[in-house]
Amino acid sequence: MAAKIYTITSGKGGTGKSIFAVNLAAALAGLAKKTLLIDADLGMSNIGLMLGLENSKITLHEVLADEANVADALYDGPNGLKVLPCGISLQGFKKADPARLKDVIAEVSPNFEFIIIDTATGINHVTASSIEVCDEVIMVLTPEITSITDGSKMRVFSTMLGKEVTGIVLNRTMPVHDEIYREKLVSSVDMNILEVLPEDVSIPNSIAGKSPVVTKYPYSEISIAMNRLAALLCGIKMPEPEEGKPQKKQKNEKKRVVAAKLPFSQSKK
Template sequence: MVTTYTIASGKGGTGKTTLTVNLGTIIASYGKETYIMDADMGMANMAILLGLENVPVTLHEVLAGKAPVSEAVYDGPSGVKVVPSGISLKGFQDADPEHLRDVMSEIVNHCDFLIIDAPAGISRDGVIPLAIADEVILVVNPELSSMVDALKTKILTELIGGHVMGAILNRATLENTEVSVHKIEEVLGVKVIGLVPEDPNVRRAAAYKTPIVIKYPDSPASREISKIAAKIAGKEYPEIKPEVSGDKFIDRLAKSIVKGRKK
């Protein structure tokens, strides 16, 4: 049975595309037929992260009726299948997001998991991925504005009949964290299913156009993303003893969360 997840956020720059790529890569490594789709057609970045920016056919052409879905599917790391959107504005203008349902209907016949990178904010293009997914996962940064925008996205998702599974706190730091995990859960009314720390290796991996879980598998962010992916796929995550520096960071981060929950 296919399960479809939409990764969404109330504002841009939260890291949802990076999470989509890395979650899909890990789930595919379990032997699950996994597709990741860039439905952020106006501000597409998935192709750039994976070195697919020059491919001949993208989701833009499919939604414009110029090519079948099969021609826009590319092989990614660990066997994940990638359906990128193009980076040209002309392709975006020609694409009709109303055909996204038809594209999904065809893709789900070939996979176990479909993970959709949704457009940030509230727009006509962004409503469809929220409505057609089995589960929506919100990506929140440790700042109040991100949480407020995520709440708007949650409310919209529920208004159109969608369901929010939970939230991922991304780019978590010990300094200047305005909101705790407890506060996020209280305001959004959903569980925080994962906490991904700020990690410079995310940018380093992006420069190599390789998912961080492949390029730097033992980094703090990779380990936390892998835990979330295992949870989504229903797998047991093999705990690996972290390096000393990472261990100290995670220990301190865990203590700060516990304190936040007690407040």
């Protein structure tokens, strides 16, 4: 068995790559797929914090510095997920050799069905090492022209490294970002939208609770979308919520940020 490896990127920082990587990995694990989540953001890692693994002594830093075995850097996450977190120290960043990531992947790949790699922001050697080892690239972008434009540049970078972008996950959408708005926004970059994730207060709540939203608020709109995408990657058709039993509403489920009207949404009329 060799794992299917997805690397999660963006052009701009802060688009939601890490939170998406955590939740996609947890959703895949929830579908009983053997899944490994790797935090390859060597300089600004966040996944340990998001999953309560921030005190892990042996991390990807030590593995990439050839000071530890990868087996000793794997930790248990939700739904049976395995997590390879990254340290947060600058010394750890300095000693880690990103070129060794391919050896780490070669070692762990036979034990998993999916590997999800969270990357750093921007065009640099750390990001390149994560893209080079993957089968497919998923880009997490926000519905703004700046994010889409930088994402387009990242796509060119991926192509230069021999990896095509499978599609975009459009994150932090609000009611004003209707389908027409979204289509116009991405039409210029000719990339496929895989899934649309709403701005959702359950995300910061789940980060505060150090749990993925798919396990903490499984009935939220964003969790349903994450699970739908995970199922798509597994080739499984998920029943839409209305096909199954009624969904339980979470406390914060309906709290969305209401934004001012944006130009593209007006063109609907």
